[in-house]
Amino acid sequence: MTPAHRIRNFSIIAHIDHGKSTLADRLLDLCGALQERERREQFLDKMELERERGITIKAQSVRLEYKANDGETYQLNLIDTPGHVDFQYEVSRSLAACEGALLVVDATQGVQAQTVANVYMAIDNDLEIVPVLNKMDLASADTERVKEEIEEIIGLDVSEALPISAKEGKGVAEVLEAIVQRIPPPEADLEAPLSALIFDSWYDNFRGVMILVRVMAGTLRVREMIHLWSSEAEYEVQEIGVFSPHYEKVDELRAGEVGVVVGGIKEIGEAKVGDTLTHAHRRCEARLDGFKEIKPVVFAGLFPSDSKDYGALREALEKLKLNDGSLTFEPETSEALGFGFRCGFLGLLHMEIMQERLEREHDIDLVVTAPSVRYRCHTADGKMFEIENPSRLPAAGKLEFVEEPYIDATIHIPEAYVGQVMKLCEEKRGIQKSLQYPSKERVVVSYELPLAELVADFYDKLKSATRGYASLDYEMSGFRRNKLIKLDILVNGDPLDALAMICHEDTSYYRGRDLCRKLKELIPRQMIEVAIQAAIGTKVIARTTVKALRKNVTAKCYGGDISRKRKLLEKQKKGKKRMKQFGSVEIPQEAFLAVLKLDS
């Protein structure tokens, strides 16, 4: 049993590719936690998808035993955090479980926007920050410039920054010593009523929901009854465990410690991230600070390419939901796409990940509609309702006004790109909030932007306008009233509901024209002419035509041609599954995302 003064809880803050996972692996290695055969790269990133994208989606935690230079053995809990702006809230809760954090900065790259946001969050949580300069083995490492950035942008003292090369293992021992010496131990009142912070939860097929907690006060033992604050659910603790890094059962978790609680919980929604877990018979006085109900902000229709897969899609979504309380879905019917679901996500990356998991792990071919946001519709009689599907927006005359969600976006860019970025933000209906020069070369631009613009193509545009040098961070800022109208797309005279979009009145003509043009590129020529129209209400504002094919036939079909032809047809037939039949027109899946690919 480790006394609280020999416990250190810390996380690692780093931008993608700055070496967080590599450093974590080295720490595990030095503490003797890994077998030789386990020393594969990035042990902590469990899911295949995460490994491929090089980012961590779910939080993880590892308990390490470290024999320090003072001769004592310390319990180090490394709390890994998700690494993307879509998962900001989860990051904040993981940080709340720590007393300190390693700030890892790539010495060849410097400080990135997302890192800054996370460090501020760590400082808000009163964490001790230990700056670490990684990739010192590279010739392009510019220690002085990066130190200057850390001081100027973040305002941290860098006199004791640790130069390391996680890849080569250099300086990692010093990092462990710094964790012990510089990060404070947790406060630990073992006798107080139990309060534990839930900072992650996931579903295990055998054990049910597993809750990752940091015990803030008191002691939790197996067989005790627990109470989950916001769901008011009560369960008996069946098992307590820690990852070191393999799962091991333990008898208790004491104040200051981190571990997993299993209580036969079936619904992940009962164990919300940020919530408080306490004893049923002796509750703590108040819920731990910082809890938020997180709500999806990006919505898209997910439809099975083959309508027979509807049931399979529902089952797959239910399974994903077991592990991801932030995913929402409800049945939706589209005239064009049939039966499917309108799903809510935390952001675009979250949406992409879910889509990939559905297709890869559950083997369901999907047609996904362009992502949308949640609009507030206000009627003349003072009523308000929300819509998440653009095709549901009532005609202009029936509404008093419409509000759309806005974000506060913070963009870090090298000075040279300020002009382009400001131009882009203005085009995307942004409202400038500030422009700061924290160092000579770097600029921080803040804009209030409609979330709908971000969800459309803002991020891609930003990347291309700045050759990838920009980093973007955002949070929801509220709703604003705008002149928003519904743009319908008609195919051979019939509105195609899945292509309807909501846009600002001032840009509607251009959006309609560009969308018609893009659809003309994406819809292949077929045996009949396809007329594509953009309309507001009954008024057609743009039109293009996909001319009918005049023939579709192979000239020669003898001997070896025959096998080739048949195989080609079989391949095309498979490809056709990804087309949707709308009347007698075939529409490829990409067309439903056309709105994301407009050039304007």
Next chain:
Amino acid sequence: MVNVCVEKLKDSVDFGIYIHYPLCRRRCGYCDFATLRDPDFPHVAYTQRVLQEAEFRGEQFKEWPLRSIYFGGGSPSLWASREMAQVVAGLRSMFTIARDGVEVTVECNPQDVGRRELAGFVEAGINRLSVGAQSFDDEMLHRLTREHDTKRTRRCIMDARKVGFENLSIDLIYGLRGQDTDHHLEQLEQLLAFTPEHVSVYALTLAAEAPLRKAGEGVVDDDASAGMLLATVDFLGTAGYAHYEVSNFAQEGRTSAHNEGVWRGRPYLGLGANAHSMLWNQGRNVRCANPESSRYMNAPMQRSAPMFHVRGAELEELSTGASRHEMLMLGMRTRRGVKESEYEARFGGTMDAHFGAALNQLQAEGLLRKDQGAWCPSTHGMFFADAVALRLASP
């Protein structure tokens, strides 16, 4: 080939033999066929080898009526006529001849043959000549990297008539970039001066890696190509040629018996290097591709039940569903379509039972029609044969 269905059919179902001669003087810039350029090509040994293969593999076609022999390539017109004569005589003695006789065709490049060679072909028992004219415009021939000029083509065709060919087919290519419908119609007009019994008109198709494409040549766009095909159908129709397959036109009774067999889904035995065969096994199609020439010459013959083949041949047995689809895919390229009785005899079920929904839908769209016990394409449907075949493919 023990098969109840085939046993029952064999009196009425004939078969064809395709013989591949791989040698070419040089490769044309648009060609992706199996060809070979080898001055020391062992054609005497090749002849013996083809006959040996026929002897061995022909076992499975004993008692089937032989309706056609087709020399393709490569350039079979480079084969010495006395050797072809041996092949024709050998095959005639091995198999039962069909009631309508055997159609014996050789593909012929104008530059390969003079009157003496053509006379030799007639003597060898060849009764149909398919001349690769391709164009009657020297500039276009040059751009297509053909070795002959129009003068040579004219002489070849006239010589063929003089030595006694009464069944002549002429090939044309259209759609080289820059060609328009008027130019194409001029070519057809010049071709008709020879009143061939049969005409093949092919849209130029260039694979991505075709040398012609690398040389900067290209094809006209789809709309222009469709316009030219439509003009061809009108023009040749007026001149008395029936449009009986996507790219083929014939005077009354002069369709290519060999190719009709292929498109009706009838079996054919492919002999020689790279030759393709189509065989039947229990209601399934078996496609077989012989190995290339050097392996072909030396590999032993073998039998892996129930097929006889050259070792190294690629065998592909289609599923019943794919075999059925293949019959429709090929049939719907032809005016006669697919006869319900032929389909039922082959597969033991009706087309309506197997493809009913798709057939009816295609009929409603005007692409197919049901006509005197057959499902056949409309003219419009023939222009969309690939789309029709795709719709008929099983998911």
